[in-house]
Amino acid sequence: MDFTLKIWRQEHARAKGKFVTFQVKNISPDCSFLEMLDILNEELVDKIQLPVSFDHDCREGICGMCSLYINGHPHGWDDGVTACQLHMRKFKDGETIVVEPWRSKAFPVIRDLMVDRSALDTIIQEGGYVSVNTGQAPDANAVLVSKEAADLAMDAAACIGCGACVAACKNASAMLFIAAKVSQLALLPQGRIEAKDRVRRMVRKMDELGFGNCTNTYACEAECPKKISRTHIARLNREFMCAKLIAENTL
Amino acid sequence: MALAGLFLILFLLVHLTINLFLLRDDQGAWFNAAAHFMGTNYLVRIFEYILFGGFLIHILMGIILQLKNWMSRPVRYHISNKSTTPFLSKYMIYTGGIVFIFLVIHFINFYFIRLGFIDTVHMENGHPNFYLVAKELFSLPLYTLLYLVLMVGLGFHLYHAFNSAFQTLGLSHTTYTPVIERAGLIYSIIVPLGFSIIPLYFWLII
Ligand code: FES
Numbered sequence: 001m002d003f004t005l006k007i008w009r010q011e012h013a014r015a016k017g018k019f020v021t022f023q024v025k026n027i028s029p030d031c032s033f034l035e036m037l038d039i040l041n042e043e044l045v046d047k048i049q050l051p052v053s054f055d056h057d058c059r060e061g062i063c064g065m066c067s068l069y070i071n072g073h074p075h076g077w078d079d080g081v082t083a084c085q086l087h088m089r090k091f092k093d094g095e096t097i098v099v100e101p102w103r104s105k106a107f108p109v110i111r112d113l114m115v116d117r118s119a120l121d122t123i124i125q126e127g128g129y130v131s132v133n134t135g136q137a138p139d140a141n142a143v144l145v146s147k148e149a150a151d152l153a154m155d156a157a158a159c160i161g162c163g164a165c166v167a168a169c170k171n172a173s174a175m176l177f178i179a180a181k182v183s184q185l186a187l188l189p190q191g192r193i194e195a196k197d198r199v200r201r202m203v204r205k206m207d208e209l210g211f212g213n214c215t216n217t218y219a220c221e222a223e224c225p226k227k228i229s230r231t232h233i234a235r236l237n238r239e240f241m242c243a244k245l246i247a248e249n250t251l
Numbered sequence: 252m253a254l255a256g257l258f259l260i261l262f263l264l265v266h267l268t269i270n271l272f273l274l275r276d277d278q279g280a281w282f283n284a285a286a287h288f289m290g291t292n293y294l295v296r297i298f299e300y301i302l303f304g305g306f307l308i309h310i311l312m313g314i315i316l317q318l319k320n321w322m323s324r325p326v327r328y329h330i331s332n333k334s335t336t337p338f339l340s341k342y343m344i345y346t347g348g349i350v351f352i353f354l355v356i357h358f359i360n361f362y363f364i365r366l367g368f369i370d371t372v373h374m375e376n377g378h379p380n381f382y383l384v385a386k387e388l389f390s391l392p393l394y395t396l397l398y399l400v401l402m403v404g405l406g407f408h409l410y411h412a413f414n415s416a417f418q419t420l421g422l423s424h425t426t427y428t429p430v431i432e433r434a435g436l437i438y439s440i441i442v443p444l445g446f447s448i449i450p451l452y453f454w455l456i457i
Contacts, residue, residue, distance in 0.1 A: 069330075215415070219334035
């Protein structure tokens with residue numbers, strides 16, 4: 001398969017970027033999108049040109065590193081997959097593909113298609129954890145968890161923190177990301193203890209870091225490679241409102 | 252935002268009920284009585300301030316929210332987002348703008364008369380006869396047409412607003428959410444339609 005690629009190139013965070021057009025030929029339909037970019041980069045290196053920078057790690061849809069905005073969709077138009085799992089057979093032969101970096105005030109471009117997503121880590125540091133003292137592993141049945149809660153928490157825990165929700169949202173809001181983290185922990189007894197503080201701090205941090213607000217457009221849900229549901233955002237809102245009604249540092 | 256919105260949604264129902272009195276074949280007796288009651292009753296007057304507060308909070312918060320949201324993406328995408336989303340949800344600030352235009356016109360035509368800022372020829376025992384004011388306005392085809400267009404905008408705004416408010420308040424439920432969604436659709440059709448029947452009645456029938 002042959003493709004025309006229009007790729008965003010930007011030397012560094014403060015440089016002025018522009019789209020550069022490349023042609024790639026004889027691409028196997030079984031190539032993943034990232035493998036196709038690897039082929040392009042090898043050709044560029046052969047021609048002693050700078051390869052296109054893009055983030056990747058596991059290449060099996062579990063690490064959340066790949067982050068490409070392909071033809072108007074984060075991770076491309078295919079349902080429930082990350083860019084590393086998107087195959088070239090999903091495109092038409094000869095198609096022009098426009099590749100852009102995630103765009104958000106909170107995700108500055110580092111180079112080409114690579115953006116700095118440490119804002120998401122900063123939010124996690126605000127409360128996306130459970131404080132435990134180290135010691136013996138507790139008995140599995142010491143804390144009871146209902147099947148429903150365990151399943152829902154598991155669905156929320158599927159979030160790989162790639163930031164596609166932010167990239168898709170017309171407001172560049174990280175609500176689905178935070179909702180997944182808050183939900184996952186709020187649904188389990190171990191996470192309930194710090195639930196109120198967690199939701200307050202994570203939402204406050206999100207605002208501080210320049211993410212937008214949720215206006216219930218649900219582009220996040222449509223583009224999430226892990227299919228995190230908007231119902232988690234409703235749970236986040238619920239948790240947030242209850243937490244706000246109670247003064248800080250009180251039970 | 253959501254609470255103020257839901258409050259305004261409730262208010263629209265009260266307003267529509269009173270407006271529908273205009274359709275009674277009594278030369279506006281019921282409607283004027285209701286308008287008189289609304290204009291003089293102390294409880295209603297207090298409620299009026301709460302209502303303005305609701306409008307103010309909703310409008311100001313809406314604008315601030317939108318500005319912040321626009322600023323959250325300083326560099327736009329070359330290819331705008333193609334995600335499948337509820338269409339109207341992306342244009343709330345614009346449909347809200349339409350509702351605001353309507354509000355301004357509405358204030359000039361009715362509320363300012365009640366406050367005495369604007370004179371009207373339709374006075375009766377020292378009180379404005381709003382039935383005649385409405386009748387006169389709706390006899391103008393251009394005004395009626397504008398009213399109808401603005402009502403469509405209101406319907407668009409309400410359609411997303413209704414469901415969205417519940418989601419923002421964290422009310423999401425496997426059984427009730429589909430019911431709320433259906434209720435939102437019905438509400439956003441019935442209310443603007445109800446308001447639209449009145450000018451059409453005056454324009455075409457009377
Ligand atoms: S590279 Fe790990 S999810 Fe795509």
